[in-house]
Amino acid sequence: MADLSTKIGALTLKNPIMPASGTFSEELAEVFDLECLGAHVTKTITRGKRAGNPVPRVCEINGAMLNSIGIPSKGARAFIDNVVPFYASYDVPLVISISANTADEFARFAEEVSVRGVAAIEINISCPNIEDDGKAFAMRPGATGDVIRKMRSATPLPLWAKLSPNTGEVVEVAQAAEAAGADALVTANTMLAMAIDSRTGRVRLGNIMGGLSGPALKPITLRMTYQCARAVSIPVIGCGGIATIDDVLEYLIAGARAVQVGTATFISPTTMPRLIRDLDKALEERGLSSVDALIGTVAVTGEALTLAEYA
Amino acid sequence: MADLSTKIGALTLKNPIMPASGTFSEELAEVFDLECLGAHVTKTITRGKRAGNPVPRVCEINGAMLNSIGIPSKGARAFIDNVVPFYASYDVPLVISISANTADEFARFAEEVSVRGVAAIEINISCPNIEDDGKAFAMRPGATGDVIRKMRSATPLPLWAKLSPNTGEVVEVAQAAEAAGADALVTANTMLAMAIDSRTGRVRLGNIMGGLSGPALKPITLRMTYQCARAVSIPVIGCGGIATIDDVLEYLIAGARAVQVGTATFISPTTMPRLIRDLDKALEERGLSSVDALIGTVAVTGEALTLAEYA
Amino acid sequence: MSASLCVVPDSAPLGASPHASIHEVECRIKSHEWVNGQYRLLVLAAPPSVLDCEPGQFFHLLCPQTDRFQPYLRRPMSIYSYDRSKSELSFLYKVAGAGTGAMAELRPGEFLNVVGPLGQGFEMRPEWRRPLLLARGVGLATLAPLARECARLGKRPVAICSARSPELLMSTDLFRSFGAEVITVTDTEGNSGIESLTPLVEGLVRSRGIDAFFTCGSSRLVRMLQEIGARHGIGGQVALEQHMACGIGMCQACVRPFQRDGGAVNLRVCREGPVFGLQEVL
Amino acid sequence: MSASLCVVPDSAPLGASPHASIHEVECRIKSHEWVNGQYRLLVLAAPPSVLDCEPGQFFHLLCPQTDRFQPYLRRPMSIYSYDRSKSELSFLYKVAGAGTGAMAELRPGEFLNVVGPLGQGFEMRPEWRRPLLLARGVGLATLAPLARECARLGKRPVAICSARSPELLMSTDLFRSFGAEVITVTDTEGNSGIESLTPLVEGLVRSRGIDAFFTCGSSRLVRMLQEIGARHGIGGQVALEQHMACGIGMCQACVRPFQRDGGAVNLRVCREGPVFGLQEVL
Numbered sequence A, B: 001m002a003d004l005s006t007k008i009g010a011l012t013l014k015n016p017i018m019p020a021s022g023t024f025s026e027e028l029a030e031v032f033d034l035e036c037l038g039a040h041v042t043k044t045i046t047r048g049k050r051a052g053n054p055v056p057r058v059c060e061i062n063g064a065m066l067n068s069i070g071i072p073s074k075g076a077r078a079f080i081d082n083v084v085p086f087y088a089s090y091d092v093p094l095v096i097s098i099s100a101n102t103a104d105e106f107a108r109f110a111e112e113v114s115v116r117g118v119a120a121i122e123i124n125i126s127c128p129n130i131e132d133d134g135k136a137f138a139m140r141p142g143a144t145g146d147v148i149r150k151m152r153s154a155t156p157l158p159l160w161a162k163l164s165p166n167t168g169e170v171v172e173v174a175q176a177a178e179a180a181g182a183d184a185l186v187t188a189n190t191m192l193a194m195a196i197d198s199r200t201g202r203v204r205l206g207n208i209m210g211g212l213s214g215p216a217l218k219p220i221t222l223r224m225t226y227q228c229a230r231a232v233s234i235p236v237i238g239c240g241g242i243a244t245i246d247d248v249l250e251y252l253i254a255g256a257r258a259v260q261v262g263t264a265t266f267i268s269p270t271t272m273p274r275l276i277r278d279l280d281k282a283l284e285e286r287g288l289s290s291v292d293a294l295i296g297t298v299a300v301t302g303e304a305l306t307l308a309e310y311a
Numbered sequence C, D: 001m002s003a004s005l006c007v008v009p010d011s012a013p014l015g016a017s018p019h020a021s022i023h024e025v026e027c028r029i030k031s032h033e034w035v036n037g038q039y040r041l042l043v044l045a046a047p048p049s050v051l052d053c054e055p056g057q058f059f060h061l062l063c064p065q066t067d068r069f070q071p072y073l074r075r076p077m078s079i080y081s082y083d084r085s086k087s088e089l090s091f092l093y094k095v096a097g098a099g100t101g102a103m104a105e106l107r108p109g110e111f112l113n114v115v116g117p118l119g120q121g122f123e124m125r126p127e128w129r130r131p132l133l134l135a136r137g138v139g140l141a142t143l144a145p146l147a148r149e150c151a152r153l154g155k156r157p158v159a160i161c162s163a164r165s166p167e168l169l170m171s172t173d174l175f176r177s178f179g180a181e182v183i184t185v186t187d188t189e190g191n192s193g194i195e196s197l198t199p200l201v202e203g204l205v206r207s208r209g210i211d212a213f214f215t216c217g218s219s220r221l222v223r224m225l226q227e228i229g230a231r232h233g234i235g236g237q238v239a240l241e242q243h244m245a246c247g248i249g250m251c252q253a254c255v256r257p258f259q260r261d262g263g264a265v266n267l268r269v270c271r272e273g274p275v276f277g278l279q280e281v282l
Ligand SMILES: Cc1cc2nc3c(=O)[nH]c(=O)nc-3n(C[C@H](O)[C@H](O)[C@H](O)COP(=O)(O)OP(=O)(O)OC[C@H]3O[C@@H](n4cnc5c(N)ncnc54)[C@H](O)[C@@H]3O)c2cc1C
Pocket: A059, A060, C058, C071, C073, C074, C075, C076, C077, C078, C079, C091, C092, C093, C094, C095, C096, C097, C098, C099, C100, C101, C138, C141, C142, C240, C241, C242, C243, C244, C274
C-alpha cells in the first residue's frame, strides 16, 4: 500500500481526498464512514443567519450543473454548538469555510470560529465585497490580500484561500494571498454562468445566474491549479469537476497537493472512498510509493511560451 | 416563413446565423452553399506571417474541446489577394477578424484591410497586449477602449469587439468598447483551460494551455451575453457552445441579436444551415413573425439581486 | 494507515460503513413495461440493504447516458413498491425529459444505480382509522405503498384516483387489492377539478368518516385539502417535490418554506421530507 | 428571402448545394464484425454521393454516445473499401480509446453519421509499374483500396504486411485477391524490424523491379523508405495521421511540416493530405 498522506502546511492529511465546501454535510455519514477522508470541509457559513437564494437553486446543463444556493446559514453560534461537535468524533482535520462582506468582518468572524475542533479555516472570498462595488474579493489581488492579512492577525489557525475562476488575474490573486499569509490555496470555486429554458423563455435559476460546477469546469480549474502551483510556494488544493481517479491524478500531476470533490458526490455519494481506493491502485500501477512522488510531475512538450497564444 | 433578418448596426443580415472566427473557411463551400449564412467571418489574421502553435493543437475533453491553434497567418497581403475575392461571389457580408500586439498596430492593420468586399472588422482582442504585461486587451476596460478608439479613427468599417470570458470585468470591458466606438460586441472567445493525460503525465496540447470551446462553454458565454446585452446599447452577438436550435434561442432570448457557431461545425459541418431551417420552424411554433420578436425576451423569476450571490 | 478504513475490495459495496443507512447500489432490471402511453413500471432486483424502507420514501436514480439523452444529475423517484421476500424494488414513472427519457431506454438485464432509501416516509398514526388517499398522475406511485401499508395495519382507505382521461388511470386494481375503496375522476369526464373534488371530499368526510388526508404533488390539491381539513379539524400528510441535486441533505437545493414553530422556515424536501404535515405546507 | 436558399426540407440532405463534394450523411450499418481481437470491420450502406472517392481518402465519423464512452470530436478513418454497385462503404479499425470504443458498440441496423470523402487520395502514376505497399496495423486499411486500384490498372504490387504476431495479420487474402504478391513479417518472428525490412525491401527493388513505395503511419517505416528511395531514385507516397478537429481544412489543427518549394511549410493533413509525397515528409 502506497503512502497516501500529504501535507498541507502544518496539517498532515491521511490522504489527499476531501470534500468541497457546500457539497458535504453530516448526512453523508449515513452513506460511508467519514473517517476515511483526508479532511472534512463544511459548507460556508456567515456570522449571522441567512436564508439563501430563491428556488430553483440548481439545474443541470450539458454534463454539469449550475447552482445558486447562496449561503443559507444558521449563524456562527449554531454552527459551533451543533456542527463542530459532530465532527469531533473523527480523527480527521475539520476545515470550516467562512464568508463575510468586509475584510474586518472576515477577521472578527475568523476569531470567533477559532475554537477547539477546528483545524483550519477556508476563506470563501468568492462572495461580494461590499466595500468594492460588490465585486468578489477573489477578483482582485488587493482585496484578497487585505482580507487575508486581517484574518492572519486574528487567528492562529491555518488559512486556506479559495480562489475564483471568474477573475482575470488568478496568478496575481494567488500571489497576493500567499504574501498576505495564506497557508494554502484552493483552486477553485464555481464559474459564474447562466441557463435559460428555451421553451418557456425563463431563466432556469431563481437567482438568474449561478455557479458552474462538475466536469465542464475541470479544464478551467485544472489550468488554474497548474498556474498557481507554479506561481506560489504554499500548497495548492485542486478543485473542480473531479469525479474519476484520472481527474485526481491530473490535478496531482499539475501540482496540487490534495483535491476537493464537489458535485461528483451528488452524482455518486460514494465517490470519495472510491477515489481513495483507486488512488492507491493507481500509484501502485505506476510503481510509485507515495502521493508525493506524483505531485507536480507534469511533463510539458516543446518550449513553454511566455505569452500564451491560445485563440 | 418568419422574417429571419437582423440588424447589427448598419449591417442587415439575412438571418442571425454566422460562423465563429477560426472555425470556418472557404472549404466549407464544399459542404453547403455558403450563400445561406447571415455573415461570413474569417479566421483571425495578423499583418505579418506566423506559424501558429506546436502540435497537438486540439484535444477533446468531457464533451468539449481545447485548442491552441494560435494564429497561423499568411499575412495581410495574401489574405486580401486570395481570400477576400473568394467571398465576393456571395451576397453575404464578409467580416474579417484581425489581431495585433499593440493598439497602434491594430489601427494600422484595420486601415490596411479596409478594402472593397469587407463589410466589417471583428477585433480579436483576446491576443496578448505586449504593452500591458502580455495580458490580453480584452482583460481590461482601459486596454480595450484604447485599441478600439484608435481603430475607430483608422477605418470607416463597422467594428465588432470580440470579448474574452477570461476577464473578471466583462461588463466594464463591454462598456469601454461601446464608449470607444465599437459597433457590436461578440460574446465570446474561448476560455483559458488545460488538459493533462493522466496516463502519460504529459500536457495534452503542444502549447500547454488552450481555449475551451463547445457545449461546456455555453453557460459561461450565455451569461456574458446576458450581462452585456443589459449593459450596452450596441448589438451583442452571442457565441459559445452553440450546436442546437435551443442554444440559438437561448442566446436570442438572453439578448443576442445574432449568434456565431464555432466548434459545432466541426462536429457536424451542416450545423449552420440546419440551425437556419430550425430557427424558422421554432419561430413559427411560437407564433412569432420575426427574430426581433424573440430577442431579449428573457423572463426572470423573483427579484433580480443586485449583488449576485452564487456560491 | 487509517486510509485503509475505506479502501474496500472491489467486490464490496464501496466505502460501506457499519452505520450506513443510505446505500448506493447497482440493481439489475427484472422488468420494465409501459403501463400506458406515458408511464413505465420499472422493477429492480434489489439487495436487502435498500429494502428497509417506508412508503413515501424515495430513491435517487442515476439515469444512463444514451445517444439521445445525457442527463447529469440523479432523478428522485418515489418507491412504488418494495418487497423484501422477493428482493424487489419498483418505480412507476412518467417519461418527461432527459432523465426519464434515458431511463425509458433501459432493458431488462441491464443495471441501474440507485441511492436510497431517502427521506422521511408517511407516518400512519394509530388514531387515523379512515384515511383518504388523493392521487393524481405520478402521485399514484407515491401513495400506492401507503395503501399497502394501510392494508397491513387493517385500515381501509378511500382512494381518489385522478387522471387526464380514463385510459390514463393506473393502479386502481392495485389500490382495490389493498382493500381501498376506489373512486376515479378524470378531466375528460369533467369531475377532477377543485369545484367537483371539494364536494366529493366533503361528502366522503361525512359519509365515510374520513379522518386523515394523504396526497402529493399538486399545490391545488394540497390547498384544497388544507381548507377542508381546517374546516373539519382533519390532519394528514403531503409528499412534495422539489428540484434536487444531492438527495441526501448536503446541498440545500431542495428547500421549500414551511410553517413550523410559529414561523416560516426553509426545510429540505429530500431530508425533512418529502412527506410533510398537511397544514405546515406554505 | 435568400435565407430560403438553404432552408431545405427535412427529408433532403441538409444544406445541399449543387457544388457539394463533401457530404454529411447517416449510413445504416450493414455488418460489423471482429476481424481479430483488436480490429473491427464496419460495413455501411452508403449513398452514391459519398462513394465518389479514391484510395487514400478518409471519412470523419461521428462516434455514438454510450454509457461508457462520450467521445466529442469526430474520428478520421481511411476508406477500407467502397463499392458503388453495392452502395457499400467500409472501414477497418482498431479499438483504441473513447471514440473507437463507442463505435465498437454499434449494431447492424443502427446508423452512423459520416462526413466525406475527405482529403487527397493516392495518385498511382502511369509510369509506376511495380509498386511496393508496406503496411502495418491500421495501415492495411488505408492501403487495401490502393491494392484494388492497382488491380484495376493492371499493376501487380508487392505487399509487405506487418503485424505484432501472425494471428494479428489481416487482409492478406484480400491483397492476394487483388493480384498482389504478399510477404508477411511479424514481431514474434523477429523479421518486422527496420534491420530486417531494409534488406528485404532492397532485395525486392532488385528482384522485382519495385519502382514506387507506398506506406502509411509509422515514421520509422517512412524514414526507412525515404532512405532506400533516395539511394535508388524511387519515389512514392505516404498517408499520414494527425489529430484532427474539423477534418475539412478549417481549423488548422492537423498541420505537419513538409519540405516544399525548397522550404519547410506547415500543411494540413486533412486537406493537402493525408497522402503526401514520400520525400516531402519531414
Ligand atoms: C421525492 C420525489 C419523488 C418523485 N417520485 C416520482 C415518481 O414516483 N414518479 C415520477 O414519474 N416522478 C416522480 N418525481 C418527479 C421526477 O423526479 C421528475 O419527473 C424527473 O426528475 C424528471 O426528470 P426528467 O429529466 O425526465 O425531466 P426534465 O424536466 O428534463 O428534468 C430537468 C431537471 O429538473 C428536475 N425535475 C423536473 N421535474 C421535477 C419534479 N417534478 N420534481 C423534482 N425535480 C424535477 C429533474 O430532476 C432534472 O434535474 C418525484 C420527484 C420527487 C422530488
